[in-house]
Amino acid sequence: MTQTFEDRLNQILPRITSDDFLQNRGLGNEIGFWIFEYPPEQELLMRETLEKVIEPGLQRHVPSLRHARVNLFEMVIELLESRKLLDKVIALQAQKGNDAALTALKGVLNQEKLAQRIVAQHRPEELDLMLFTGVGAAYPLVRSHSLLNALHPLMKNTPLLVFFPGRYDGYSLRLFNKLSDDHYYRAFRLVP
Numbered sequence: 001m002t003q004t005f006e007d008r009l010n011q012i013l014p015r016i017t018s019d020d021f022l023q024n025r026g027l028g029n030e031i032g033f034w035i036f037e038y039p040p041e042q043e044l045l046m047r048e049t050l051e052k053v054i055e056p057g058l059q060r061h062v063p064s065l066r067h068a069r070v071n072l073f074e075m076v077i078e079l080l081e082s083r084k085l086l087d088k089v090i091a092l093q094a095q096k097g098n099d100a101a102l103t104a105l106k107g108v109l110n111q112e113k114l115a116q117r118i119v120a121q122h123r124p125e126e127l128d129l130m131l132f133t134g135v136g137a138a139y140p141l142v143r144s145h146s147l148l149n150a151l152h153p154l155m156k157n158t159p160l161l162v163f164f165p166g167r168y169d170g171y172s173l174r175l176f177n178k179l180s181d182d183h184y185y186r187a188f189r190l191v192p
Contacts (some may be wrong), residue, residue, distance in 0.1 A: 003191075005042055009049050011191045012036060016054075016161060017061040022128055024157055031152055032159035033187040040136060040165040040176045050133060050163065058129075067129040068122040072147075073137035076109065079117065083108065102140060109141050115150035124158035136165040136175060144173050148187065161190060 015021055024032040038046050050069075058065050080086040085108065093101035124130055135144055144164065151160065167174040171185050 005039060005045070008036075008038075008191045009045075009053075012049075013054055013057045013061065015190060016129065016159075017058065017065070021159060022062075022065075024159060027188070030186065030188075031155060032157070033148060033152075033155075034159060034161045034190045035164050035168040035173075035187045036161060036190040037164045037166060037168045043136065043165055046163060046165075047133070050131075062128075065129060066127045067131065068127055069131040069133060070118060070122065071134035072132060072142045073134035075114070075118070075134075076138055076141050079108070079114075080105075105141065111143060111146035111150045114142065114147060115154055118151065119154045124155050124160075127158050130155070130158055130160045132160065132162040135162060139175055144175065152186065162187070 020026055021032070021034075024030075055067075055069065058067055077086065080089060085105075089101050089105060092104055122130060135142070144162065148160075148162070164173065165175065166177050168187065168189060170189060
């Protein structure tokens with residue numbers, strides 16, 4: 001019997017508030033990187049569930065839980081605004097297209113630098129859990145597999161849960177169920 005999307009949503013909170021999840025138990029010495037994959041067409045329901053159910057539920061179930069939610073798209077916009085590049089990149093994109101804009105941003109949005117920025121801003125060593133959202137909106141500026149690889153040595157023992165609009169089969173990420181990212185096999189599926 002196949003679970004509905006709503007059934008899968010209802011499993012998130014009990015799973016991420018469990019001691020095993022928060023302590024990275026049963027992972028065979030792997031880092032606690034998790035993917036909650038969802039149908040891209042359910043983006044609005046996913047956002048609503050995060051805001052109205054999951055985040056309030058974290059505080060209700062584990063009041064002492066320290067967590068951070070990082071919206072990757074908003075992070076990129078804030079970075080570009082802080083460097084006074086956003087308007088310039090938008091103008092470049094309008095004049096020369098997406099490829100020119102992506103090329104111009106290659107150094108600024110280097111995945112290693114983004115990983116270091118996330119760690120500096122959110123200090124995972126002081127958190128019990130980190131959540132990533134905005135993955136679809138941030139594409140192609142942020143590539144999920146590259147960012148996760150860059151974060152691996154930086155996250156220490158803090159579990160990271162990525163809300164991913166697409167498919168993850170334990171071997172590769174398929175954003176929007178169409179775009180194949182490079183192979184990434186170091187995360188676990190939160191709810192199969």
